[in-house]
Amino acid sequence: MSPLLEIRKLGVHYVTARGTRVNRAVDEVSFSLDAGETLGIVGESGSGKTTLALSLLRLLPTAARFASGEIHFEGRDLLTLSDKEMRKVRGKRIAMILQDPMASLNPLFTVGNQVAEPLRAHEGATRKGAWARACELLRSVKIPAPEARVKEYPHQMSGGMRQRIVGAIGISCEPRLLIADEPTTSLDLTIQAQYLNLLRDLQKAHGLALIFITHNLGIVAKMCDRVAVMYAGRIVEAGPVKQIFDAPAHPYTRALLESIPRMSDSRRRLTAIDGQPPDLAALPAGCAFHPRCPVAVDRCHEEAPPDVTVAPGHFGRCWLAVHANGGGRA
Amino acid sequence: MTTPVVEARRLSKLFPVKGGFLGRSAGVVRAVDDVSFTIEQGQTLGLVGESGCGKTTTSKLVLGLEEPTGGSIRFEGQDLQELDAAGRRHYRKSVQAVFQDPFASLNPRMRVGAIIAEPLVTNESLPDSDVRKRIAQLLELTGLPERSADLFPHEFSGGQRQRIAIARALALSPRLIVLDEPVSALDVSIRAQILNLLRDLQAQLGLSYLFIAHDLAAVAHMSHTIAVMYLGRLVELGEAGELSRAPKHPYTKALFSAALPSHPDERREEIILPGEVPSPLRPPSGCRFHPRCPEAMARCSTEEPQLRPLEGRVVACHLFN
Numbered sequence: 001m002s003p004l005l006e007i008r009k010l011g012v013h014y015v016t017a018r019g020t021r022v023n024r025a026v027d028e029v030s031f032s033l034d035a036g037e038t039l040g041i042v043g044e045s046g047s048g049k050t051t052l053a054l055s056l057l058r059l060l061p062t063a064a065r066f067a068s069g070e071i072h073f074e075g076r077d078l079l080t081l082s083d084k085e086m087r088k089v090r091g092k093r094i095a096m097i098l099q100d101p102m103a104s105l106n107p108l109f110t111v112g113n114q115v116a117e118p119l120r121a122h123e124g125a126t127r128k129g130a131w132a133r134a135c136e137l138l139r140s141v142k143i144p145a146p147e148a149r150v151k152e153y154p155h156q157m158s159g160g161m162r163q164r165i166v167g168a169i170g171i172s173c174e175p176r177l178l179i180a181d182e183p184t185t186s187l188d189l190t191i192q193a194q195y196l197n198l199l200r201d202l203q204k205a206h207g208l209a210l211i212f213i214t215h216n217l218g219i220v221a222k223m224c225d226r227v228a229v230m231y232a233g234r235i236v237e238a239g240p241v242k243q244i245f246d247a248p249a250h251p252y253t254r255a256l257l258e259s260i261p262r263m264s265d266s267r268r269r270l271t272a273i274d275g276q277p278p279d280l281a282a283l284p285a286g287c288a289f290h291p292r293c294p295v296a297v298d299r300c301h302e303e304a305p306p307d308v309t310v311a312p313g314h315f316g317r318c319w320l321a322v323h324a325n326g327g328g329r330a
Numbered sequence: 331m332t333t334p335v336v337e338a339r340r341l342s343k344l345f346p347v348k349g350g351f352l353g354r355s356a357g358v359v360r361a362v363d364d365v366s367f368t369i370e371q372g373q374t375l376g377l378v379g380e381s382g383c384g385k386t387t388t389s390k391l392v393l394g395l396e397e398p399t400g401g402s403i404r405f406e407g408q409d410l411q412e413l414d415a416a417g418r419r420h421y422r423k424s425v426q427a428v429f430q431d432p433f434a435s436l437n438p439r440m441r442v443g444a445i446i447a448e449p450l451v452t453n454e455s456l457p458d459s460d461v462r463k464r465i466a467q468l469l470e471l472t473g474l475p476e477r478s479a480d481l482f483p484h485e486f487s488g489g490q491r492q493r494i495a496i497a498r499a500l501a502l503s504p505r506l507i508v509l510d511e512p513v514s515a516l517d518v519s520i521r522a523q524i525l526n527l528l529r530d531l532q533a534q535l536g537l538s539y540l541f542i543a544h545d546l547a548a549v550a551h552m553s554h555t556i557a558v559m560y561l562g563r564l565v566e567l568g569e570a571g572e573l574s575r576a577p578k579h580p581y582t583k584a585l586f587s588a589a590l591p592s593h594p595d596e597r598r599e600e601i602i603l604p605g606e607v608p609s610p611l612r613p614p615s616g617c618r619f620h621p622r623c624p625e626a627m628a629r630c631s632t633e634e635p636q637l638r639p640l641e642g643r644v645v646a647c648h649l650f651n
Contacts, residue, residue, distance in 0.1 A: 044517040158606050188380035189544060190603045193588035197602055215518050218590025242594045259522035261551035262592040263574050269529070270522035270551070276487045277517060292519075 002075065003032040004176055004209050005056075010069030012048075012055050017063075023280040025051040025064070027233040030307075035176065038203070038210040040220035040241070042256075043230035044277050049213045052230070053179050056211075057090050074176065092122040095170040099182040101162035105154040111138070111165050112150030118172045137168040140205075141198060160191035164198065171202055178203075181213040196223060217260060221245065226313075229253050232278050232288035239314030249316030251296075252289045287319070295320060333407040334368040335506050335538045336392060336425075341365045341401035343387050347611060359610045361387040363562040364401070366637070367555075369506065372532065374539040376553030376570060378546060378585065382610055383559040385542050389508045392540055393427055394418075406505070423453055426499035430511035432491030436483040442494055443479030449501045468497040471534075473527060489520035493527065500531070506538045514544060525552060546589040550574040558582045561610055561618040568643025578645045581619045617648065625649060 012026035025048045033039050043049040054060050056071060058078060071078040074093065078086065098104045105114060115137055116130035125133065131150070138146035141164040154162055163183065170178055180199065184192040200223065203210055212223055220227050220241060228238040229250065237250040248254040258271040275292040278284060284291050290300040297319060305319045343362040362384040369375045377385050390396040391403065394410065403410045405421050413421060426449075429435045436445055443465050450461055465479050472493040483491055492512065499507050509528065513521040525548065531537060541552050549556060553570040558579065566579040577583045584601040591598070603622045608614055614621050620630035629648050637644045638651070 044519055160606055188607070189546070189588045190380060190584055191606060193600070193602055197600075216590065217518075218592065221591045221594045221596070245593050256519060259519060260592060261522075261525065261545075261547045263547045263550050263586075263589065264592070268551075270526055272522035272526050273519040274523075276489060276520060 002072075004035045004037075004074065006032040006070075006072040007056075008070045008072070010052070010055065010071065011067035012051055012060065013065050013067045014061075014063050015065055021281055024067075024233050024283070025280060026055065029069070029230075029233075029235050031228055031235065031238060033177070033209050033211065035209050036203070036207045037226070038212065038224045040212045040214060040224035040227040041230060042214060042217060042220055042227060044215055046232075046277055046280060047230040048233040048280075049230050050181055053096070053181050053211065053213050056177075056179060057094055057096060058086050059090075088122070091118045091175070092173040093175050094177045094179065095173070095175040096179040096181065097163075097166050097170050097183045099185050101159065101166045101186070102154065104166050105162060107154055110151055110153055111157070115150070115165065115168050115172060118169060122173045133172070134168075137172055138165070140171075140202070141165070141168045142194075143168075160187055160195065163187060163195060167195075167198065167202065171206060171208070174206060175208070177209045177211065179211045179213065182215070183212075184219070185216075199223075217256065229256070232283055233280060234288065234317065235315075236289065236318070237314075237316045239311070243311060243314050247311075249310040249314065249321045250289075250318045251293050251320070255292075255294070287317075332371055334370050334404075335406060336369040336540075337404040337407075338368070338388075338392070339366050339402050339404070341388070341391060341403065342399050343384075343391060343396060344399045357611055360562045360613065361610065362391065362398075365559070365562075365564045366401075367557050367564070367567060369538050369540060370554070371505075371538055372536045373554040374532070374541050374552050376541045376543070376549035376556040377559065378543070378549055378556060379559035380585075380607055382561065382607055384562040385559060386510065388559070389427075389510055389540060389542055392506075393425055393508055394422060419453070423449075423502040424505045425508070426502065426504040426506075427508040427510065428492070428495050428499050428512050431515045432483075432488060432495050433515070435495055436491055438483055440482075441479065442474075442481055442483065442486075445483070445494060446479070446497045446501055449498060453502060464501065468500055471500065471531065472497040487520075488516050489523055492516060492524050496524075496527065496531070500535075503535075504537070506540065508540045508542070510542045511544065512541075513548065521548075528552065546574065546586060547592065558585065561607065561613050563618055563646065564637060564644075565619065565647070566643065566645045567637075568645075573643060578640060578643070578650065579647050580623050580625050580649070584624075617646075 008030050010026055010029045014023040014025050041049045066079055112131055112134045115134040119125040119130040119133055134150055135146045138149055143149050143164055184195050187195060212219060224241050227241050227244055228235045231252050237253045248257060255273045259273055261270060273292055278288055286302050287300045287305050290296040299319050305317050305322060307315050307317050308321045308325050310316050310321050341362055342364055345359045345361055347356045347359060379385050391398050446465050446468055447461050450456060466476055469476055469478055474493050513524050543549050550570055556570045556573045557567045558565050560581050566582045574586060577586050584603045587598055587601045605622050616631040616633055617635050620626040635646045635648045637646045640650050
């Protein structure tokens with residue numbers, strides 16, 4: 001069976017008005033996702049994770065260009081679709097949840113209106129039918145008294161409730177893929193736990209494939225089957241979550257895991273990563289991580305490492321992994 | 331035993347809410363209600379809780395930015411209310427703060443040297459050469475290159491800006507620094523640098539911290555003692571390691587069970603609380619947590635539990651009476 005989503009060597013560049021500067025925000029990114037599976041995309045700000053998510057929906061800002069690659073979704077390359085065809089994918093087959101629910105909801109329309117909108121647009125539902133369905137959707141995201149809530153406006157709700165409304169809009173047309181970009185960063189801890197459980201329930205009930213865009217490895221540990229770690233626009237490591245936590249192949253992943261405080265061994269000194277994430281407009285030569293890498297060798301300064309398979313389904317982009325593997329390429 | 335740096339006793343802060351007809355008072359928000367804690371010299375008190383629990387108001391009370399409505403704060407044994415003008419000045423110099431967003435807390439039009447020196451210039455009359463020496467010292471202490479003094483904040487990354495904010499907080503050699511979410515605005519790979527720096531400075535200078543953060547693992551990592559607040563009340567307070575390993579109060583349990591795992595195999599008992607934090611304008615009767623509490627009893631809705639000592643910590647819950 002072919003995967004639900006398959007991305008091949010995707011490159012997205014930001015170009016300045018005069019075309020003098022090119023930022024490779026997403027560079028040679030490949031991954032695939034099966035139906036019902038959860039993939040975490042982890043990275044720091046500027047690593048390209050949000051650009052990657054937006055490119056799946058072809059919602060990139062005007063300065064961005066698709067430079068290379070293919071995005072196969074349900075057997076079609078999304079990059080070859082017309083705008084009209086793409087509109088039928090967006091919100092219907094692929095939906096997205098953004099970080100700040102107040103920014104994704106329109107303050108001037110009732111919640112019911114906004115949950116019903118995609119149903120009216122994509123499924124030609126009648127006003128009445130869409131409204132009834134909106135009530136049902138609010139119930140499915142566990143909003144108490146949905147019949148009363150549909151008539152309310154976003155400002156009358158708490159942050160956690162707003163984010164659940166956004167979730168209800170996301171699943172309204174029964175998409176196959178839901179992309180969640182830092183969906184719980186603005187929520188309190190106990191509300192975050194509620195929301196993550198809700199997403200998991202919705203995923204099970206609808207057989208959704210989920211992509212979690214996050215900087216938080218804890219969310220990955222809790223929610224995801226597989227994870228892709230991004231650094232400076234590239235996926236530097238990808239594989240099953242457990243394997244990556246147990247045996248990270250890339251020094252960046254390893255350093256990230258070691259730099260995070262854990263509840264169990266408090267007051268241990270953290271292993272800090274020196275330096276700071278690079279400027280995409282002036283990437284270092286060779287491997288982009290080499291200036292911060294504790295184990296960099298000469299080759300890392302000159303030549304970008306290829307993808308290597310370190311274990312079944314587990315890839316790393318590092319010269320050390322190449323050498324450990326006897327030079328076998330993926 | 332040495333006197334604690336800060337001792338808060340039965341502290342409360344009420345905010346009247348204006349509203350209704352002709353701005354008549356519509357009630358009060360008990361932002362901080364009967365909260366007591368101590369911060370020992372060279373130690374860190376971690377303060378956790380969700381939005382609206384009173385963490386920020388507590389930190390403002392400690393910083394002297396708000397006057398308490400009830401209770402008292404003692405600084406090195408001295409009641410703040412009894413301080414004269416000179417004592418008050420000394421207090422303000424001894425208690426400094428580092429905030430969450432180093433992009434908002436540094437003036438973009440001032441050079442870093444001037445930012446760091448500002449507390450010195452306004453509080454002490456030092457000759458220029460001494461100020462310059464102190465700036466160089468502070469930059470070194472916080473791991474910034476010496477030439478930073480002549481640059482502007484926009485020339486620095488988030489992590490470096492937070493170092494500048496820390497250097498400024500250290501300028502007057504304070505005894506206590508209030509750290510309000512000091513790393514949550516920073517990139518993940520930078521956070522450890524700043525947490526380590528804060529720990530090193532504490533060891534080197536004998537500083538005390540009041541550490542406020544959402545990330546429970548970071549709080550457990552940094553703190554000697556942890557205080558948990560819910561809707562303005564202190565619900566549990568105890569030694570950091572024990573409290574995070576074996577929380578007693580049902581709210582603390584739920585809060586720590588909601589913390590994200592550090593490994594996919596780490597499975598802890600998951601307690602998902604129903605509902606959301608109620609409005610502090612109309613807190614529930616009895617124990618404020620009872621409508622969401624999985625272990626609530628009849629008594630919880632009528633009688634407010636008091637903090638009682640329990641196995642080396644204090645807990646406010648009827649379960650332990």
